Amino acid sequence: MFARSAIRVAQPLKRTVRRYATEAGGSSGSSSVVIPLLGAAGIAGAGYWYINRGSSADAADAKPAAVPAEPKKAFLGGDQGWFSLKVAEVESINHNTKRVRLELPESDQVSGLHIASAILTKFKPEGAEKATLRPYTPTSDEDDQGFIDLVVKKYPDGPMSSHIHSLTPGQKLDVKGPLPKYAWAANKHDHIALIAGGSGITPMYQLVRAIFKNPEDKTKVTLVFGNVTEEDILLKKKFDELENTYPQRFRAFYVLDKPPAGWTGGSGFITKDLLKTVLPEPKSENIKVFVCGPPGLMKAISGNKVSPKDQGELTGALGELGYNKEQVYKF
Secondary structure: OOOOOOOOOOHHHHHHHHHHHHOOOOOOOOOOOOOOOOOOOOOOHHHHHHHHHHHHHHHHHOOOOOOOOOOOEOOOOOOOOOEEEEEEEEEEEEOOEEEEEEEOOOOOOEOOOOOOEEEEEEEOOOOOOOOEEEEEOOOOOOOOOOEEEEEEEOOOOOHHHHHHHHOOOOOEEEEEEEEEOOOOOOOOOOEEEEEEEHHHHHHHHHHHHHHHHOOOOOOEEEEEEEEOOHHHOOOHHHHHHHHHHOOOOEEEEEEEOOOOOOOOOEEOOOOHHHHHHHOOOOOOOOEEEEEEOOHHHHHHHOOOOOEOOEOOOOOHHHHHOOOOHHHEEEO
């Protein structure tokens, strides 16, 4: 739960990040290919005939290059319905978060998820009339074969997160998918902003990973990530690596409700003033702002969704800053 204290952002930081948020991305270099022409005045007659005959024969004998077979997919959607995946391993990440690895039905299968999409999990507590359904975005790569990883934060009143935390290797979890979210394509937007809280970082990570994995995608990314303590910042090592590798294209800003001594990031909760400082301006062309987190964060930043298929009206800090509904997507 975010505290209700405001973040005071120093003027030097405003000037630095505003320049980052508005400056144009670097252009990619181009390369040229020079094709040498082979010629010799002394080549004629029988020599010319022999060379061309050999080339023609080689071409005739050559077989078309084999096209790699598309990997088999575990999640097919449509009429596939529910199926069970076995827990392969469980790792504790912090005091309330675990990484659970689920085995796909076949070892050479990939998940079949696309960017951005999630899976749906199902569990019926003992004595309950209805099953609990919850979506989760795997943190494993879409090209990984034989497994998917779920990073799950346990909430005291969360029946599904509590159930997943109770699982041990060999037990099974009911799943289906993929659940389509925001359809991404390389360079779909010049600059995107990701505003996340807690475990709401997982769909953001899926999107970020796809962008920087693709050398053709030059999208600029700004992440604003709020948590209670420093220990709660999930996937921070991954984001640090990206920030060091792509300093002109990826920036991350962290806000803590309970910062430790010497913390240099933001403290309190994600405010309108912080967003105004670090996000691309609403008047910028071809931008998109993604939001994901607990209901309190969603209400304060963008307003909650009405349903999975209804984004609802844009309210909160983003609405007050002048962004429009088409510029914002709520996971």
